[in-house]
Amino acid sequence: MSADAEFDYREIDDVIHGRVRLSIMAYLSGADIADFNELKAKIGGTDGNLSVHLRKLEEAGYVGVTKQFRGRRPQTTCMLTKKGRDAWIAYIARMEALLHSKAAE
Amino acid sequence: MSADAEFDYREIDDVIHGRVRLSIMAYLSGADIADFNELKAKIGGTDGNLSVHLRKLEEAGYVGVTKQFRGRRPQTTCMLTKKGRDAWIAYIARMEALLHSKAAE
Numbered sequence: 251m252s253a254d255a256e257f258d259y260r261e262i263d264d265v266i267h268g269r270v271r272l273s274i275m276a277y278l279s280g281a282d283i284a285d286f287n288e289l290k291a292k293i294g295g296t297d298g299n300l301s302v303h304l305r306k307l308e309e310a311g312y313v314g315v316t317k318q319f320r321g322r323r324p325q326t327t328c329m330l331t332k333k334g335r336d337a338w339i340a341y342i343a344r345m346e347a348l349l350h351s352k353a354a355e
Numbered sequence: 356m357s358a359d360a361e362f363d364y365r366e367i368d369d370v371i372h373g374r375v376r377l378s379i380m381a382y383l384s385g386a387d388i389a390d391f392n393e394l395k396a397k398i399g400g401t402d403g404n405l406s407v408h409l410r411k412l413e414e415a416g417y418v419g420v421t422k423q424f425r426g427r428r429p430q431t432t433c434m435l436t437k438k439g440r441d442a443w444i445a446y447i448a449r450m451e452a453l454l455h456s457k458a459a460e
Contacts, residue, residue: 256397257398259399260400262374262377264374269365269367272364272453277362292362294364346454348381352385
């Protein structure tokens with residue numbers, strides 16, 4: 251990122267930035283692995299909303315999603331991929347720069 | 356905010372969070388006052404895009420916008436309001452908590 255791009259909104263990773271996806275990424279970055287119901291309880295919203303955003307993160311290669319049966323019940327588990335963790339770290343650095351920038355100094 | 360709401364996406368101020376508006380708020384938080392062309396050069400995008408987002412911030416009471424003539428040329432200047440500065444500080448605190456959360460610990 252050049253110095254001129256410090257405030258350029260296009261430097262913010264749009265895949266992560268949406269509020270639901272950001273909350274998923276933040277939770278998974280600490281939880282290592284989480285099942286769908288756990289995620290929904292933490293992040294809020296509906297099944298449909300969470301599914302849509304999980305799929306977008308999966309398509310970007312940021313989150314791995316596994317569906318399996320636990321006894322007779324289907325279970326969906328998610329975790330950050332290596333690519334997702336790298337993107338998360340880059341996103342944090344970008345946001346820190348923006349949140350603590352001093353334009354006038 | 357309750358501890359249970361740590362990852363709840365609805366706790367993130369949607370007025371500020373959009374990438375263009377976030378970049379405007381970050382720039383104005385350090386610049387005190389900025390004119391439209393200066394903002395556009397820093398944040399990127401088109402006149403129309405920037406205008407739409409400035410208006411949304413103005414409607415929320417976060418940014419004050421003044422239009423005046425400087426000689427024969429119209430000039431639009433913007434600055435954070437007290438309400439906007441308070442919202443910005445609250446937003447930073449919220450994002451810091453999310454970016455550095457440790458769900459599994």
